[in-house]
Amino acid sequence: MTFSLPDSPAKDDLLAGRPTLWLNTGPRCAGITDSSLPIRSTQVAEAETNWQRLAPLLQSIFPQLEALGGRIRSELIEADKLRHALGYSAPDYGRIFIKADGDLPVAGSIKARGGIYEVFMFAVRLGQESGLLDKDGDLLALASESARALFGQYAIAVGSTGNLGLSVGIAARSLGFKAVVHMSTDAKQWKVDRLIRMGAEVVRHKSDYTAAVDHARNNAAADPAIYFVDDERSELLFFGYSAAAQELAAQLTEAGVVVDAGRPLFVYLPCGIGGAPGGVAYGLKAIFGDAVHCFFVEPVQSPCAMVQMMSGSDELVSVYDVGLTNRTEADGMAVARMSSFVAKVMKPLLSGILTVEDDDLFCWLWQAHFCQGLQLEPSATASFAGPSFIVNSHQGQAYLTAHGLVDKSALAAHVLWTTGGAFVPQEQFDSFLKRGASLARVQA
Template sequence: MGKIAGKTVEEWIKNYPLIKQMISTEEVFWTNPKYGTFEEAMKHIYLSEKDVKEAEQRLQRFSSYIAQVFPETKEMNGIIESPTVEIPHMQKKLESKMKKIEGRFLLKCDSHLAISGSIKARGGIYEVLKHAEDLAIEANMLTFNDDYSMINSERFRKFYSQYSIVVGSTGNLGLSIGIMSAKLGFNVTVHMSADAKQWKKDLLRSKGVNVVEHPSDYSKAVEEGRKQAELDPNGYFIDDENSTTLFLGYAVAASRLKKQFDVMDIKVDEEHPLFVYLPCGVGGGPGGVAFGLKLVFKDHVHCFFAEPTHSPCMLLGLLTEQHDKISVQEFGIDNVTDADGLAVGRPSGFVGKTLENLISGVYTVSDEQLYSLLSTLVDTEDIYLEPSALAGVAGPIRLFNDHSGQKYTEDQSVAGKMHNATHLAWATGGSMVPKEVMNAYYQRGLQFQLGK
């Protein structure tokens, strides 16, 4: 093995001993030494609350169109939002096997978002809508004051059919962008990596989306997508690795969560810390959500990313401070996991650098643990998630059982306040998984059930 970003593997391990465990695909819990106060961190970030507010307003403008073309969003007036629910039976079950989880345990059900059934319905759909709005305004077909339901017409579909949208995906981002783009009338191509599930490809094709399959991983699918878009003067590439638009679409989730907390009478302040656990692939979704949460709750929210043991790309990037200049494969980690949305070998440099002082830490979870949690959640709460979405559910267990997690609560002066804490696992996908596939997941989970 040659040098990686100027050092040998041995030198990297010497500087960062945790890498040795990561190479052995052991579960690890890392707390970020660069984590700082919200005020300090924001000095280095060029995005602001104003940008997130603009994104929120844009989604509001499109709500009349969304309500018309996706009847399942009518009840919410065309706003694509998910419920936040308590999971007390799951909490009890986990506590019977591990340490007590102090505080309340909640699940943010982005697994059940309308249209594409995953967190990607936030960023992916938002970026498509922004592009559609930009094109229509430039062509003098639309103004900000119009009722956007007028977009649901032959005239607009014909207009959008002159343009193409391209994306590279492991699955869920492709679903959200493919479904939304096709509905508007765009020519849309989704480049899928080898780990993308067959049912996701089939569903996209049934919606009129052009799916290109690649025998290699996510980075290659993105690269091919980028090449295709560059060749088309009317092509638009949605760049999961570097898109601030995607990022802002995700960030809108935070102010909506705050409203849900108000209704549920959940406090977040100095005495009531909030811990959020976000499954992480390339980083755009969890990064955008974490950024939004920090804008709303500032130093009272602690965000942790969760990655598969076989794809710890964000952890590797943050730990070494090399971000996208380094990949898990260079360290001999295979990037093979059933958590398909998280099967990413190289992280987003944009997200890593933006959040390097705002993210509390990263932990990794084995596929066995994901499956075990999957079936346990079904048995206790009757909630069905896809394997990758369970990465967040592992968070509180790891925080209370891992020495680094306990040290973090002490260092942040919240150890004595944990009985007032709220733990929120972000469930990123699952409601669109076909029944027979979900049943196979569940059966597999029973084999790995905790304590068996």
């Protein structure tokens, strides 16, 4: 595909692989109730109800969820120490929080919210179709031996850069399903090893994520005993993520944060295919409307959402089409072509997209560990770039001006969504820290 992007202030930086901020100046819809969107906002509330119904079952299968009432949830942490290390000490940055999805129980990444939800909702459907479960019956029946025997006749397949595979694999095996995980070339070996240890079949592809997903989808289409979790198209995944918005809203209230037109909420979300950040952003829009400003963050060589949105095209555009490599250490974001479903939903809702360099991800990983005691993987720190772009860059100032927020900076709350890391083996984490430490020293 030959392609040219329309002129915009971020275009040169994007094409040169330099960090940049692209602002979405396209037409906005009148909030998420807009009938032109392919989904309905009531689906966010339905997902929350489903999660509540699943909680006793999840708790019975994963004892670590007992203290959380069976919910897959993470802490909201005020970044009181980290903000200084990141250069965000001034009052202009308002309050800065970390949403700690890197510590999410069961699967150790934001993908737990989507992957576990979809697998468990499929189990509910199978339970009902087979007569094991009445329509409103107790879901604990799905932990029975007869349910396991039923689930054992099915395989759950997924294509992944790593973390979705882990979350789907863990959820599938916990209920007795077979699990087949197609991993792209970027997937880290420890994620593969962990899946194999739990009895999943792992198919390693030499190709990128898009090709791995295509392969997995084609395989599944040929076999009715395979259920395919489609990271590019799944609404179940999307709405599984969206329930995080309600969780965040309650935590912000608890922290004394009020969100309204004069007290904006900025949320920065690492983006690969777009499902996880899209689902969360959509859920946040359902709650906060125009008062929340959602930005995706991507690696400079894998900015698939930025290329897509900037192009304005209804056809999918990949980072290869504009001469970028899709090479990054941030494996969760090593995606060349975003989901067309998510692109369509987010086009009128997203505030903008920013890009970051790999070296910065490692530097921030080190700072997050030593200032705030967090264990993150490189993809997970991408959101740390957000406040600087908004407060310090020309583009950020243009955004604040366009939204009447120039004098509201100090009243803002910024949420840096950290998306994975708890499961990274110590040896691998030490090597991340080593790289981060050397970079942090150079920058100091």
